Amino acid sequence: MDSDGTQDARGTHPHPVPRPAGPPRMPAGPPAGSWETHTAAPPPNTSQPPATPPRPARAPGMPPLPDGSAFLTWVRTPRPDAAPGVWRFGHRPRPAEEPEVIPARQLVSGALIAFLVGWLIWSLLWNGYLGGWWLLPLYAMIPDSWAQPHSFGAVIVVYAYYTAIALAIMIGVGRLGRWNEIWRRYGLPAWRRAAPADERPPAPEDDPALWNPLRAAGAAEAADRLSTEAHQGLMRDVDHARILRAWQGVRSGRHSLATFTGAVLEDGSAACPHPSGHRDLPGRLARHDLVTGQVRLGTTADDARNPYAYRGTGLALGPDLLGTSLLAVGPAGSGKTGAVVRPLAESLCLHALAGRAAVVVVGAAGAGVGSADAYDVVVRIGNPESVYDLDLYGGTTDPDEAAAVLAEALVGDLADPHPGGDSRRSTTVLAQLLGPYHAVHGRFPSVPELRQLLDGAPGPLGALRQGLQDTGQESLLRELDARERQLAHPADLGGVLADRVALLDRPAFAGFFDTSGQSRPFSLRALDHPVRVRIDLPERGHADASRILARLVLAQFTANVAVREDRSLFAALVLDDATGVVTPEAVRGIQRLRSANAGTVLTLRTLDDVPRALRSPLLGAIGCRMALSGLTPWDGQDFAEVWGKEWTEARDVTDRQIIAETPAGKAVHMLRRVITGNAPTARAVTVRQVERERWSASELAHAVPPGHAVLSLTSVSGEHAPPLLVDLRG
Incomplete structure (x- = not known):
């Protein structure tokens, strides 16, 4: 079993999922973060056709325009700095405070x-x-x-x-x-705002396209080649982002300027390709801007509860916000998958094609997280047609590390798996078996073998003892002796672990989790490379097993991203439906992701799917929190508490009836009452500063329209955006 997660195929399937291609045409290596930077290409499989697909002349599904005007307009559109979450593509900043609007x-x-x-x-x-x-x-x-x-x-x-x-x-x-306001609203300034923008190309020194830095650095020939292909319509946004990533590698010293220039002169806008050879995703659904790295999710509502600077602007997310992780909570049908997960997964896959990110998307089979063509690796657990398998031990050879991750997956959701027990004891039990087994067999046990060892079957334990004696592993014999002594103890956790492993030892999973080297297991250690992975969980009839596997993937993700060699790649785990996945160790792992340039996207139908003791720590560890329409008041209360309160201006208006003292005043009041039908009153207005919740539990439960969500944001640099009412349909 290889360690990088790109082992040879399980089998004999005629149509394998596209695997990483051979090294790109760049002698000094691909852009920083690509697979071939860290590992050689896997040996060819003679039973299958060559894995390297021909490089297309353009992005699939996107015919080029003869003059390239669409691409040039896109790359030259201004993207001013803006507050966190604002769609910067063509954004026009608004005043920080709302001006007085006169009818x-x-x-x-x-x-x-x-x-x-x-x-x-x-x-x-x-x-x-x-x-x-x-x-x-x-x-x-x-x-x-x-x-x-x-x-x-x-x-x-x-x-x-x-x-x-x-x-x-x-x-x-x-x-x-206020003649100045008349002029501003109806005069020449209004005509200028309504007039079309000047579409003349900018001067070369003002053009933001990537070929100008190349020309300034002395790579004039490469700059001319890229500029020509851009004007001919042969370049797309992914090509621009991918080559810009490679150019950043040149500036950081990872590649030489001569090597980069040679690759661009040879392949043009197809230079420095992703290992898969793909240059775009088929059938994009969302709006993406790979210059800023953002994907647009909707439009911030023009609502008084939103800050004026945000009203009516596009709402977008990127790695700078996803690096603090995102939690979306809403009932079924509120738009978690279609309006949140699918656009984010699509954006992260585009970043992976540009050599910027590695993404793992986990969901139920058919959950709608993208077609198989959009991914390099598709693991269909429980489906016999799946080309890839999932490495149960995360590709590690350290028994203690494997035991810790596996224990988190098996019993992490149990606050007390046995009276007096905890996850650390479960880790110890697994380590007592995994260490001796690996020393004897050079691999970890398969699911049936691990189940037998945890059950304390005398045959497997006896064979393991004999193997240790034959190899002279005295220290490991003591581990096995301790395990056998604990088997007779009433509080032993082996039975609990065996029952959980039994959920994976089912006929539907018979061909999966193989450790003999006969399958093609995927390991999350491959997150050192710009890989796109989709893992389909077998929820139908195997809900408990799916939750174990989801916890396993999350535990392996948080463990592996912290020890990556190349942290310039943004690593993301998108988990559609995190029911039963949030554990104390998972919350601690999510807190550590920000410093590792990684993040998670979790969705829940309700916060009741998280243990009560973990709800506040989870909301505190997550930087971006989204409450979708249809939330229950109980869930709304948790969001209201984490969003806190703010000082606001409250106005109390009191109408007091005026009492006339003179006959003339009484006559006037009587006439006024006859005309208006109301008694004369005097209005008193009292203005106070009061502290109120930004969004109350009742408002979250009843005032969020369908298709909307309330979203707060935190960037990796510490910038905050208050809870915003967002229309996810816009």
């Missing part, structure tokens, strides 16, 4: 009334109805020599004075009537 009718009528008032004042002054006092400063400015009739100097001064007075009146009434 158009009120604005126009106020401006007209102000103009009429200004005209009235000027008429009164001009016609002398207000006296001549306003001319006194003029008389003081005119010298006596200009006092003659028709003096040219006097005429100039008089008209200049009149103009100054008129401008002063105009400025005053303009401010009063």
Whole structure:
């Protein structure tokens, strides 16, 4: 059994899942993080056709445009810096605070009334109805020599004075009537905003495309080749991201400039390919921007509960946010898989094709997490047609490490698997068997063999003892002696572990979890490479086994990403339906992922699927939390507590009836009552600062419309976004 998870095929299936191809055409190695950087290509299987598919001239399913205008427009679209979660592609920042919005009718009528008032004042002054006092400063400015009739100097001064007075009146009434707002809303600035953007290509020094840094670094020939193919429509966003990743390897010193230039001159936009040879995903469903790494999930609602800067903007996620992990909670049919998991899985697969990420997607068979063509490895547990198997021990050769991960999978969900027992004791029991077995056989036991050893069957234990004696493994004999002594103890955990292993020792899994080297097991140690993996769990009729396997994958993921050699690759685990998967060790593992450039995406139908003692630690360990529509008030209470409270302005309005004291006042009040039907009142407004929940449990349960969700975000750099109401359908 090899250690990198890319072993030879189990068999004889005529249509295997596309496996990693041979080394790319780049003598110094592929972009940083590719499989061939760390391991040689697996030996060819003569019973199957060559694994390396021909490289397509363009992205499959995306015919090129003759002039490449779509790609060039995409790459040159501005992407300004924005708050966490804002879709940056073509984003136009809004003010941090909401401006005062005046109704158009009120604005126009106020401006007209102000103009009429200004005209009235000027008429009164001009016609002398207000006296001549306003001319006194003029008389003081005119010298006596200009006092003659028709003096040219006097005429100039008089008209200049009149103009100054008129401008002063105009400025005053303009401010009063908000003429500047009229101009901004209906004048030339509004026409400029509505006019189409200038589509002329930018100057070469301002073009954000990747070939300009190449040209500046002296790789002019490679830059010209890429620019030509981009204008011909032969380059796509994945090609741009993949070659940019390789160029970053040149700048960091991993590859030489000459090697990179040679690869680009030879293959153009197909240079430095993913090991699979694929340059795109078939049938994309979501909107992606591989320059920023974001995938758009929806639109932030124009709601008063959202900050003004977020209202109406696109909502997008990327590795900078997924690095703090994401938890989505909502009932069946609320959109967890279709609106959240599927776009994120698609985005991470695109990142893998660009050499930026490694992704493992786990879900039930047919859950809708993408077609098999979108993945390099598809593990269909329980399906005899599956080309790949799952390594039960995570590819490790250390018995203690294998025992810890396997114990987490088997009994991690049991807070107390036996009176006085815990997961550490379960790890000890497994290590007492795995160590001696590996020393004798050079491999770990298969599922049936492990079950027999845990049951304490005398035959397998006797054979294992004889093997240790023949090899002189005295220290391991003591481990086996301790295991045999514990078998007779009433509190022994071997029976509990054997019962859990029995869930995997079923006829449906007879061909899986093989350790003899006859299968093609996939190991999560392959996350050093930009691999795309999908694992289908056999939920129908094997719900308990599926939860064990899901815990196993999560435990192996958190254990392996922390010891990767290349942490520049973002590693992601997408777990569709994490029911029964959250354990104390899983929460601790998720907390450590941020520093390892990794993250998880978990979905739950309800927080009741998580033990009560772990709900608050889980919500605290996760940086991005999503509550979808249809949440129960009990689940809403947990989200309301973790989102906390904020200071807000509360207005109390009181209407008090006015009592008239004089006969005239009483007559006026009576007339007003007859006309309006209401008694005269005086309104008193009290403004207070109060602390209220950002989203209450009742609002989360009853005020989130269908197809919407409330989402809070935290980036790996520590930036926060408050809970936002998001339309996942937009």
